[in-house]
Amino acid sequence: MPSKLIQKYMREEHLPHIWCPGCSHGSFMRAVAVAVDRLGLDHDKVVFVSGIGCSSRSAGYMDFNTIHTTHGRAFAFATGIKMANPELEVILFTGDGDASAIGGNHLIHACRRNIGITTLVMNNNIYGMTGGQYSPTTPTGEFGTTAPYGNIDRDFDIAELAKAAGATFTARANTYDLNQATNLIQKAIEHKGFSLVDCLSICPSYYGRKNKKGDAVKMIQWQKEHTVSVQKAQNMTAEELQDKIVCGVLCDYDYPEYTEKYQQIIDRVRKD
């Protein structure tokens, strides 16, 4: 019997989802539904946008206006949607490859404009849909089917990338602490302007297996041991932080939102 949350916000007829056992994309998808519910958003005014890849199948499971776009281009589709109707709450599901490789340029420009889009990057450090190729967030030295001798690329920190490009809210969540994840997603949706949550997802099928990370439980356990909160990190030395990933709100400030600025142009031009 599906929960009330699923009945209210998801397309039951298309569940179960396609994700592998142990994958945490579904957990983040649920966290989004909880956040939307808690915020009491107008169901009709929420639009889910996604790109291509495992993560991007999320949009289709949500019973809203949903649009599953082309690889990497979700940011640009979402920009058009938000421009056309700024009333809409635009929430974007993407993955590490979708957002930071093929969509990297679109990501940084969406950040730069500070357009009101909430982005959830389901970051599992691998291309899952195509079977385990290394992505821009696969750590240096690790393996993928296209990095059989170890990855020589440096990896991106997507939250830092977004912050540097001008996103006015960035956060990092992990699979172990889904309460924190839900709270962060909620804050990201509430934030005016471009917000991004780097959701540390796990992919036991490909990333886990290729890199001998163990099963889902072990991978979540690893996240528990290697993540620290922003607050805790403030009192830790660089050495102590070396093998840790900082989770929580990483940046949060006010700057005029893009479609509001454009509306000011319209108002000014029409007054003249």
Next chain:
Amino acid sequence: MKEEIRLAGSGGQGVILASIILADAAVLSGNNATQSQAYGPEARGGACKAEVVISDERIRFGKVLKPSFLLALNQKAADTFAKDLPKETIVMLDESITTPEGLKENTVIRLPILETAKEKVGKAFTANIVAVGAINNVLHLCDNETLFEAVKLHIPKGTEEINLKALSEGEKLRGSNE
């Protein structure tokens, strides 16, 4: 009535705008006009060519096939476009230009366009408007009021007076016919 007008100079002299003004004036007077220009990658400098075809009938091909009029504002433009001109083409040259060879049978009108803009109007950049006035004086495309209406479509507010002066100085120009 059909005029095929070619205007040439260096980028920044405003020959494209001059051609647009002539086309606008034609349309304002109820005629048909097509205007086109040759583009190079330079925003300033470089050679620049613009064309206007004006007719009281439907214009089939919009570019100049057999120029009835040529304006050249610099030597290079004159040398380039004076080649293989039909003998009926009226040629207007700025006085600073040495008349190219091969124009013996053409009507060549030499006028101090650049100098008039600089000295009499007081602004070198009005040379194209001076030229527009001078061309209309020769071709009688429209009345002076319509021509000024066309000029006003393209100039910043507050510059009407200087442009009107440029236009009338151009209309007054009477040069040496060779």
Next chain:
Amino acid sequence: MTKVLMQGNEACVKGAIAAGMRFFAGYPITPSTEIAEGSAVELPKVGGKFIQMEDELASMAAVIGASAAGVKSMTATSGPGFSLKQENIGYASEAEIPCVIVDVQRTGPSTGMATSPSQGDVMQARWGTHGDHPIIALSPSSVEETYRLVIRAFNLSEKYMTPVIFLMDEIIGHMREGVEISNDIEVIDRKMPSEDQKENYRPYDCADGELVPALAPMGKGFYYNITGLLHGGDGFPTNDNEVTGRQVLRLMKKIEDNRADICQSESQDMDDAEIAIVCYGGTARSADEAIFQLKEKGIKVGMFRPITIWPFPEEDFLKATKNVKKILVVEHNYGQILLEVQRLAKNLPVEFLGCINGKTISPDEIIAKVEEL
């Protein structure tokens, strides 16, 4: 009615706004940039929006997003940018999101010659994006026709829920001519679903005999999925071959079965013509002058001008050329519409005059070619 002098690219903006365009996303590229510039100036005046995106891929994507949110949208580009837009043009076609894509053709291949005319994108307009898909492409031959035809591009796009390629060329895009701005224009808006369809909304199923879905704009309480994956009635992806086959077939048929409505052409001096010149876009202006001069010489020549390039107006063409002895195709490329003409003309000799060096084909060249025939 008085005429106003304007550039082809400017007429494109004016026509688009008259048709109801309220969103434009683009990226600067010669010789189409004036369309972006004009949209940036004009759209806010009518409450519309303009955005300069980071690239052509993004422009096309933003246009689809805005249209899915219910706003008539357009982008404009030239060859290199048209190549980049192809991915999302296919998406618009499959997801059935109306939009207008202007391609002011310039000489190619690759970066080619940015300010020189060409009609080299005719086949790309038809088959530029991957996979079987329908497309509508229109090509204007004058600045005034640009104004009227871009309105028709929007109308066809909304009526058939499909991307429409507005295939201009540098000749018309950069030419200035007088345009009669008329308020007496027909504007078609996309069909809306009725309120009682909100429950179990399955727009892509289409009612019996209907070929065009009534897609609700986002934000109106009609929940459905939009995707570039082949999908079922609610837009959710499926691998059911029966469903996917039916869906793609409907896509093709909604254009094919409506050819009579979509196809437009013009026949000039064809009644007694022995030679038919087939040309379109800016090139038709050269042919127009050539035919005028040839007829003065007593040569029986006329012109068939497809205005709808895709789907090619086959019936009009066959009717117009029924009594001719020869056909001459003139286009600014190495032979693209030529292939359609050869396919349709069957037993008639088909000659070709093309141009690939960036020059404008002159009336004299056409005259010489016709006299040679």
